[in-house]
Amino acid sequence: MLESSVLSLSANGRLACDVSRMSKSYDHQALESKWQAYWETHRPFRASDDPSKPKFYCLDMFPYPSGSGLHVGHLEGYTATDIVSRYKRMCGFNVLHPMGWDAFGLPAEQYAVKTGVHPAITTAQNIATFKRQMKRAGLSYDWERELSTTDQDYYRWTQWIFLKLFERGLAYVAEVPVNWCPALSTVLANEEIVDGKSEVGGFDVIRKPMRQWVLKITAYAERLLEDLSLVEWPTSTLEMQKNWIGRSIGAEVDFALADAPGHLRVFTTRPDTLFGATYMVLAPEHPLVEVVTTPSHRAQVMEYRDAAARKSDLQRQELEKVKSGVFTGGYAINPVNHERLPIWIADYVLMSYGTGAIMAVPAHDARDWAFAMQYRLPIREVIHGGQVDKAAFVDTDRGRVINSTTPDGSCSLDGLLPGDAIPKMTTWLETVGKGKKTINYKLRDWLFARQRYWGEPFPIVWVDGEPRPLPEEQLPLPLPETKNFKPSGSGESPLANLEEWLNATDPATGKPARRETNTMPQWAGSCWYYLRFIDPKNSRLMVDPVKERYWMPVDLYIGGSEHAVLHLLYSRFWHKVLFDAGVVSTPEPFKKLVHQGIVLGEDNQKMSKSRGNVVNPDDMIDQFGADAVRLYEMFMGPLESMKPWSTRGVEGITRFLDRVWRLMIGEDGALSAAVTGAVPTPEQQRLLHYTIKKVTDDIDALRFNTAISQMMVFTNEMTKLEQRPRQLLEPFVLLLLPFAPHLSEELWERLGHAPSAGQQPWPEFDPALVVSDRWTIPIQVNGKLRGKLEVDAGTSRDQLEPLAKQEIAEWLQGKEPKKVIYVEKKLINFVV
């Protein structure tokens, strides 16, 4: 690409370039360092807290600074927000476009365990690499607002938010079965386990009860679901969050125990099938198992229960197809018909959902049906319309209820549609005090503790077995220094090895206390970073309320769809807690959300080191320049879709940028003589104004690929001209600026303007100039294209029709058309 002969080192040692000798291709390296240095000095991307201007908060999901550096996939999303940010600045908005680091996390800690290098050192190095790469790509961040979740000044407020959660009873300690990974010596959240193995490393995971911090996200289930209507998010993400929250309406029903005092409470969404219940099932861990099990069944029941407790998630999935369970010997009484129903235990019933117990209706539930077939339990049809000997019939909008009348006749569902029978049955249960309408959620409370070193310490000490919060003034509680990053082995974090740090005093009574040794999960820091960007240096408050009200909500948030549920749900939860605490002013943090698609390797496979198809942005920028890489990232296809990288495609973009350069710059490196002050023709004006309109609309809709394509059309047309009016070129340079900022700045300067082009107002298009004075009307016969007609704009139908008829006379064969359809300016169609 670049011939070494044209490069020279200037006196100050910086790479400089003699552009006059660059005849074919401009020197992108020299030009990019020039403008990056300009931005570094003049800092035009600083966001001011100026309430007189309209604001635009444009946010990227901040990265975990991994050792492998920035990825072309990262760059896709970052380029998109950068284009929008630069465009919005030119449109007069005060734009907040910040970047930071989600820098706590397992990889740096595992590296420390292996090599003894402190995670803080690795992290700092990786951040430096990421930042250098981002600057090289010409991303217009306001670096004065940079933050890292690992900074004490930052995690001080993460700890502060935890205290708010604790004060509100939303953070509590529970002895819960957790996913314990022996190889990593830590517990994992459900979402960190893939196919029964740890997501990191692929190790086995078993279930083990442990004392854990848990956040009560379930208290916000309803609002998290409802407020999804307030945001402009992709349908798939909205659906995923809805499914994750998993709201379902049903009833809790009490079944009296047959041979003991007390009752068994179940949750069902199908109270209409109550008469079809033929047995009951408890989760193996259910407390009533002890009560209902008869002596003769005790041995088997205990054996089953112990086996279920030992099962790992992987084993449970392997066994998914075959259901298992044992009979307890106990019975419960069906409240609607007083039948004795045998009580089983089976691990297809989960202790963590509903009441941990179900009534089994094999005729109308697929799981119960499979279990009943396996253990030869009776199947009783109460909804007519299916073939319950072949499969469970589960529809609620089809079929009729049968065999469903109470013995005393006080309630009958017979003849109803299942959908109508559900409320009737629920009401009856409420009347007789045997049950009530209930809403259940799949969403579980959030397991918030990790047995790791590289995370935020909890601002908590333990006194006499009770957790005590540290007072706000004692924050931050710094992560203590150590050289030993190995897990303590007891299941506690490496912090448990630090005797001196562990000893504390109770802030309330002065009694000796022991510090909490867990640290927070990586999600904690990323839950609220968008708020700190608004006021990153505030030492008094997490965020100034005046600034918060000005900048929030985030107007555009771009990041990978892998965060569709967890990060985005956890953030929304914290945001709502902060909203209730009066810290933030909006119910939702992120107004519009877009996920960039995955960039595949050149071979159409997922990029991975093992496949050897990873594209390194540094190499690409070396070879083609930042502007070409940015433009190609956007030209590949729609932002949201998955698409393969093509180095050939980058070459194509390079050709386009070279053509733009040559439009204005001659072979001698000076402004081309073809650039003139001539007045553009109406046709040329039309092309320019159409291009302005297209590029503007496309940026607003994030259709960068078609915006670029229109700029190519414009450039191709301009190339043909021997006289290129400035009136056309100058607005075009501004249109190109958000995409290729280095080149545009340079051209703007060479056109004789003072920097910077990025501070110019966005070109406006004149609708009057877009309208053409000629129309091209396609002529169809029976819907098939048979000819075209060019006429003056404004030609009436009466004038046009005979001309069109003449044009396609051979297709009419002298016959009169049955019907003529004319759509103004669009087409004319003869039906024969």
Added chain:
RNA sequence: GCGGGAGUGGUGGAAUCGGCAGACACCCAGGACUUAAAAUCCUGUGUCAUACCAAUGGCGUGCGGGUUCAAGUCCCGCCUCCCGCACCA
């Protein structure tokens, strides 16, 4: 199994409201410039048929139906692929 999304030339993709399918690129082929090459510029490029060319026509947006003067776009029924969830009662 359930939920969401997508299938258009050799390739990436365009067609935004039912109105000229294939914009813009990549690849490939031919030409100009050159001692030559690279670069650049120009031309061609869905497919089949007739044809020296010019041209003309048939077919064509995963498959099968339908609505309409007109369907990539709307409706019904399938197929395939991708993403997420998955014993949630």
